[in-house]
Amino acid sequence: MSRPQCAIREVHQADDIKSTILRDRAERGWRIWTIGFVSVDDGYETGLLMLDFYDRTSSAKVYEVFVLDRFRKCGIGARLMERAELAARRLDAKIIELEVHPLDENIDACALRAWYSTLGFNGELDSRLMKKDLQPKHNG
Numbered sequence: 001m002s003r004p005q006c007a008i009r010e011v012h013q014a015d016d017i018k019s020t021i022l023r024d025r026a027e028r029g030w031r032i033w034t035i036g037f038v039s040v041d042d043g044y045e046t047g048l049l050m051l052d053f054y055d056r057t058s059s060a061k062v063y064e065v066f067v068l069d070r071f072r073k074c075g076i077g078a079r080l081m082e083r084a085e086l087a088a089r090r091l092d093a094k095i096i097e098l099e100v101h102p103l104d105e106n107i108d109a110c111a112l113r114a115w116y117s118t119l120g121f122n123g124e125l126d127s128r129l130m131k132k133d134l135q136p137k138h139n140g
């Protein structure tokens with residue numbers, strides 16, 4: 001089932017999040033340089049992505065992407081990742097990185113790595129780090 005109506009809202013502090021589960025996660029992971037994205041479906045908050053942007057290295061990092069269990073496998077995680085990538089590009093990030101680190105028992109590292117690969121991330125199999133190059137490719 002896909003959820004084309006799912007909207008993505010940018011948030012600037014954990015307190016902007018209504019869902020207790022998502023707000024708790026944001027409170028634990030939020031740093032001053034974090035940009036948050038919350039997916040909203042029919043007025044209901046369904047997922048959270050925290051993106052860190054590092055001006056000095058022109059790089060961005062997906063610190064955490066989390067979709068409430070009952071809303072998973074509907075395309076919401078991918079929508080959050082796409083939105084984060086767009087934000088990173090707008091900030092002129094050259095690269096977006098993440099660490100493969102399952103946050104609950106419902107998805108394992110192998111499935112998570114495969115999912116990130118479908119979103120264009122690459123990395124060595126013996127490392128948790130995955131990256132996506134955001135620089136435009138020039139032919140010739």
Ligand SMILES: CC(C)(COP(=O)(O)OP(=O)(O)OC[C@H]1O[C@@H](n2cnc3c(N)ncnc32)[C@H](O)[C@@H]1OP(=O)(O)O)[C@@H](O)C(=O)NCCC(=O)NCCS
Nearest residue numbers: 064065066067072073074075076077078102103106111115
């Ligand atoms: C990873 C996560 C964000 C994906 O969100 P989602 O909304 O389910 O993702 P999408 O619907 O866009 O993509 C679904 C795809 O993700 C993968 N996937 C999601 N859940 C999975 C599971 N339990 N087992 C295996 N693959 C899974 C599959 O490739 C799936 O594609 P399919 O439906 O064709 O099999 C979600 O599973 C989650 O919140 N997990 C817990 C938090 C976490 O570990 N986050 C990552 C580290 S920060």
